[in-house]
């Protein structure tokens with residue numbers, strides 16, 4: 559494993575961090591995480607040299623923090639930097655700060671956090687922090703030794719990001735970054751801005767919720783034309799580790815195979831290690847994806863569960879895949895996947911949502927929860943219109 563500097567902190571962090579929001583699911587309720595498999599998996603990652611662990615209050619409906627509490631027993635706690643986040647969207651008054659922090663320390667079975675972040679800051683939540691003077695609470699917790707560094711994760715635009723960075727001497731910021739999203743959210747300019755101010759930058763969504771893992775045919779042709787062969791995942795991760803401004807790249811790894819693959823790629827990583835030819839390949843790949851993506855959903859699952867049982871990320875994955883794919887056969891498969899989602903109230907599983915857009919009643923409950931600011935009901939409607947058409951394989955191949 560390669561280790562990197564962490565802004566102004568004296569930490570040596572593994573280039574690859576373990577994001578605990580995509581742990582192995584339970585068999586019955588797939589939003590929840592399977593305890594035994596998750597403990598085994600996270601410890602496997604730590605044994606391979608990963609020393610940065612990221613979680614948050616809502617991940618897997620609270621299971622993520624509880625599972626980490628069990629995982630980090632038997633000497634594992636001392637091996638890692640552990641970060642969780644204040645669910646700022648649930649905070650109503652200043653006193654809520656200590657209520658959540660105390661509960662999270664209890665869930666994580668630890669006396670201290672290496673990092674405590676405001677979760678998913680945007681303009682509105684940032685105003686709340688100022689109004690409720692929550693940075694004072696953070697500093698108090700730091701003085702008491704309950705937290706060791708202060709940070710925030712971010713989902714809004716560049717001006718808001720700069721405003722937040724300028725407001726306080728943060729230790730860490732966590733932003734969405736991948737080769738497709740250089741001009742959205744904090745953007746590359748924001749990344750460089752934070753770095754100049756000595757704020758360590760942790761990257762989330764390096765593969766854009768898996769979008770960059772499975773390339774369409776056009777992108778495969780570009781990958782094949784490269785002098786040095788790399789997998790689609792390696793191109794995406796090396797793009798990030800090439801940048802001196804990035805400390806840790808988080809990956810939500812759900813299997814040992816993914817951990818092995820990512821650790822091997824991390825071993826080959828290095829700052830400024832990509833050639834100008836490599837950069838050109840990445841730019842070409844980004845152009846292909848940008849042209850075809852319909853909904854910027856990262857499958858984070860923050861909008862879930864939908865009370866009507868709509869599997870929102872799966873609906874959007876189908877819509878995007880149908881546009882990303884050049885292969886008729888794979889487009890046919892995607893439409894079939896969509897039609898397998900349930901469209902009637904009697905058949906849908908509310909505990910483990912598996913419904914399509916037919917079930918959406920446009921209640922709007924999901925909209926404010928989406929960090930990508932997607933108008934979910936509107937896009938779900940588009941997915942429905944686009945994907946419900948009955949197509950046979952024969953008609954697609956004609």
Ligand code: SF4
Pocket residue numbers: 864865866867868870917918919920921922923924925934935938
């Ligand atoms: S708007 Fe539709 S998708 Fe969103 S929570 Fe309501 S029913 Fe579910």
Ligand code: SF4
Pocket residue numbers: 854855856857858859860861862870871874927928929930931932934
């Ligand atoms: S719609 Fe938004 S909140 Fe829901 S999974 Fe996609 S990006 Fe996440």
